[in-house]
Amino acid sequence: MTDWGTLAEQRLRDLSAISEPGPGVTRRPFTAEHRAAIDYLSDWMRQVGLTVTLDDAGTLVGRLDGPDGTGTLYTGSHQDSVREGGAYDGIMGVALPILALEKLREDGVHLPFAVEVLAFADEEGIRFPTALIGPRALAGTFDARVLDLKDNTGVTLRTALERFGLQPDNIPTLARAPETAIGFLETHIEQGPVLEAENEALGVVSTICGIERHQVTVYGRTGHAGTLPMQGRKDALVAAATLVTALNRLASETVDLRATVGELHVEPNVVNAVPREVRLTAEIRSPDDTVRESAGHALHRIVSKVAETLGLPIDVTRTYFQIAEPCDPEMIKTLCDSVREAGGRGPVLPSGATHDASAMAALCPIAMLFVRCREGVSHDPSEHASAADMGQAVEAIADFLARRSARAGP
Amino acid sequence: MTDWGTLAEQRLRDLSAISEPGPGVTRRPFTAEHRAAIDYLSDWMRQVGLTVTLDDAGTLVGRLDGPDGTGTLYTGSHQDSVREGGAYDGIMGVALPILALEKLREDGVHLPFAVEVLAFADEEGIRFPTALIGPRALAGTFDARVLDLKDNTGVTLRTALERFGLQPDNIPTLARAPETAIGFLETHIEQGPVLEAENEALGVVSTICGIERHQVTVYGRTGHAGTLPMQGRKDALVAAATLVTALNRLASETVDLRATVGELHVEPNVVNAVPREVRLTAEIRSPDDTVRESAGHALHRIVSKVAETLGLPIDVTRTYFQIAEPCDPEMIKTLCDSVREAGGRGPVLPSGATHDASAMAALCPIAMLFVRCREGVSHDPSEHASAADMGQAVEAIADFLARRSARAGP
Numbered sequence: 001m002t003d004w005g006t007l008a009e010q011r012l013r014d015l016s017a018i019s020e021p022g023p024g025v026t027r028r029p030f031t032a033e034h035r036a037a038i039d040y041l042s043d044w045m046r047q048v049g050l051t052v053t054l055d056d057a058g059t060l061v062g063r064l065d066g067p068d069g070t071g072t073l074y075t076g077s078h079q080d081s082v083r084e085g086g087a088y089d090g091i092m093g094v095a096l097p098i099l100a101l102e103k104l105r106e107d108g109v110h111l112p113f114a115v116e117v118l119a120f121a122d123e124e125g126i127r128f129p130t131a132l133i134g135p136r137a138l139a140g141t142f143d144a145r146v147l148d149l150k151d152n153t154g155v156t157l158r159t160a161l162e163r164f165g166l167q168p169d170n171i172p173t174l175a176r177a178p179e180t181a182i183g184f185l186e187t188h189i190e191q192g193p194v195l196e197a198e199n200e201a202l203g204v205v206s207t208i209c210g211i212e213r214h215q216v217t218v219y220g221r222t223g224h225a226g227t228l229p230m231q232g233r234k235d236a237l238v239a240a241a242t243l244v245t246a247l248n249r250l251a252s253e254t255v256d257l258r259a260t261v262g263e264l265h266v267e268p269n270v271v272n273a274v275p276r277e278v279r280l281t282a283e284i285r286s287p288d289d290t291v292r293e294s295a296g297h298a299l300h301r302i303v304s305k306v307a308e309t310l311g312l313p314i315d316v317t318r319t320y321f322q323i324a325e326p327c328d329p330e331m332i333k334t335l336c337d338s339v340r341e342a343g344g345r346g347p348v349l350p351s352g353a354t355h356d357a358s359a360m361a362a363l364c365p366i367a368m369l370f371v372r373c374r375e376g377v378s379h380d381p382s383e384h385a386s387a388a389d390m391g392q393a394v395e396a397i398a399d400f401l402a403r404r405s406a407r408a409g410p
Numbered sequence: 411m412t413d414w415g416t417l418a419e420q421r422l423r424d425l426s427a428i429s430e431p432g433p434g435v436t437r438r439p440f441t442a443e444h445r446a447a448i449d450y451l452s453d454w455m456r457q458v459g460l461t462v463t464l465d466d467a468g469t470l471v472g473r474l475d476g477p478d479g480t481g482t483l484y485t486g487s488h489q490d491s492v493r494e495g496g497a498y499d500g501i502m503g504v505a506l507p508i509l510a511l512e513k514l515r516e517d518g519v520h521l522p523f524a525v526e527v528l529a530f531a532d533e534e535g536i537r538f539p540t541a542l543i544g545p546r547a548l549a550g551t552f553d554a555r556v557l558d559l560k561d562n563t564g565v566t567l568r569t570a571l572e573r574f575g576l577q578p579d580n581i582p583t584l585a586r587a588p589e590t591a592i593g594f595l596e597t598h599i600e601q602g603p604v605l606e607a608e609n610e611a612l613g614v615v616s617t618i619c620g621i622e623r624h625q626v627t628v629y630g631r632t633g634h635a636g637t638l639p640m641q642g643r644k645d646a647l648v649a650a651a652t653l654v655t656a657l658n659r660l661a662s663e664t665v666d667l668r669a670t671v672g673e674l675h676v677e678p679n680v681v682n683a684v685p686r687e688v689r690l691t692a693e694i695r696s697p698d699d700t701v702r703e704s705a706g707h708a709l710h711r712i713v714s715k716v717a718e719t720l721g722l723p724i725d726v727t728r729t730y731f732q733i734a735e736p737c738d739p740e741m742i743k744t745l746c747d748s749v750r751e752a753g754g755r756g757p758v759l760p761s762g763a764t765h766d767a768s769a770m771a772a773l774c775p776i777a778m779l780f781v782r783c784r785e786g787v788s789h790d791p792s793e794h795a796s797a798a799d800m801g802q803a804v805e806a807i808a809d810f811l812a813r814r815s816a817r818a819g820p
Binding site for chain 1: 600602603607633635639640647654658662667668669673676680682685691786788789
């Protein structure tokens, strides 16, 4: 019997070697490394019987045709990595579906619909200040203005695409017809500790969390740490500390809420001066938009209360938000059945991070399969998913495709 | 009647013009500006009948001899400023005693002891990583190893002194005999808001506060702000915020205690990552060493409790301490009488900041007269003390010298 986990491990080892020098994997979009990854994946896809094309958004498409007039089920993820990232984030979600199609071929299963395995160019957004060009192009939500954005060497996205042999002006023509799109299944490492804690190899995503970010500025008054009495101080850091604590307590006590103050800057930031100003970010995520929005309102109330109690002004501005993208209930159900068939319990959990599926949701129903990763670590050379877990994922993906077949048809 | 306040204002305006270009006053030790200040002060001192010398530590000494065999009462402060500082910090404490001696001469008072008005070279420590060379030389506590310390252009203190025409090897010979030193009176702006709040021009210092500084490092665990559940997080900033709040509460609830977290750094300090590490400084000041030391112990207990509650290691190290320097009770009493004579109530308050008097305490009894400054602001171009308040200070200093006279004698 074929050991799909070991095959997955070998493929990902080959792909991890396609990297800029340095620790871990660095593979940026529209570079020599991207080209080498395309060449490697193209050869492999052809061996599995797929028809390979590269679209003008840089997405590598491996297509297995179905009977005439049937729709297409999309699967895949992104080929790019963060700088000095790991060997699994993104690329594993391209490799495992190819192996699942190999398995179905080995098992003699013929699908009654077409399948396209997609290797998107850029999900991480580390080269250009934008991301998700590939899935947005397919969903028809690509905004051509991003073509003028530059990387840190001054090269525009348009120029980078052209130098890569692509025609950026064709991107709007890539949009697929929703009525032919059956759905999109993305496989990804969890990037969190939940599956490990539950001793499960695989999990099924319920929803991709919505996000909002707030910029908070506390305006205190500085003074000499020795000469300024405690009474009457307007210490911006004391106020900020109260905010950090209160927001953390709110999130800890609220189901389905995560809140983080990740960034904090103190002025003048010297040992013997009372802090004059603190700028901090507050990020709130939830699979439930109502929970997220009421946490945002709660943050405003916390800020008002601290400002009033300590007698100093605090600005809070929502700088970004993105609604939650629920996965398709029917696809979730099928995927849970497939995970159970592959030997798991089929736990359902939200995705705290954004994925290509977030953008594909504008085209068709989405589903996501999470694979356990060691200690929840991601975006780091030590990122790891085991061969056994990946093998189980290949079984689940193949089973998912076969189950969809059973329900497909005219 | 002579308006001593207006005269003080004129002298300080002249002296504030002796500055490097830029906002406010920048007068670093052993520079052309220092030389110009020495020249200005020397002329003025001679007009008042003082004998002027420059010692090898760069201290300008204006001496009014007393009868043979009598001791010397020292007064003065520092001539240097911080970068882009104000026109009062330091130099006002040189100018007002000269005016007080002018007043005594005008009043026909002959003192039964010698007076030396001292203009120390460097109290702020902005050029070399050391300070208080002048008073330490007089007190016999000068450490010759500091002569090898360099400014940021690579010039050693030794070279700077030599280029200024001084002989650094003579510094150890400058030590005065304690038996001939009656005391040291330093006049300085308060650099805090207490006198303004009490509506008093002048205050008498009880003690120069002791200081201790701690370096605290919180070792958390980072992770993706979206994928890491709240439960089980080791958020270094949440732990640090708890420390900031607890230390602030301790100081606010403890008499004679000031505590400040002035500096705080977050790693990796990005919007969507749980903070991995926070480094912060905790500074504790008190006029009472027992209070300061027990606050230091309390900080250690707070740190242990937070570390245990949140389950992450926290390092805390005391990196610096300096004991409190109490002012002389008899000098305090006399100075309070003189302040009352000049029209004030004579409030007594601690000095949160260190001064030249801190070093002179190793030689003789010390006293300090604080002058109200606008909004407690110092080390800033907007630093201000009013002519009226300075006039009142000249009256008080002259009265103090005259009262000491009444008690002096063989």
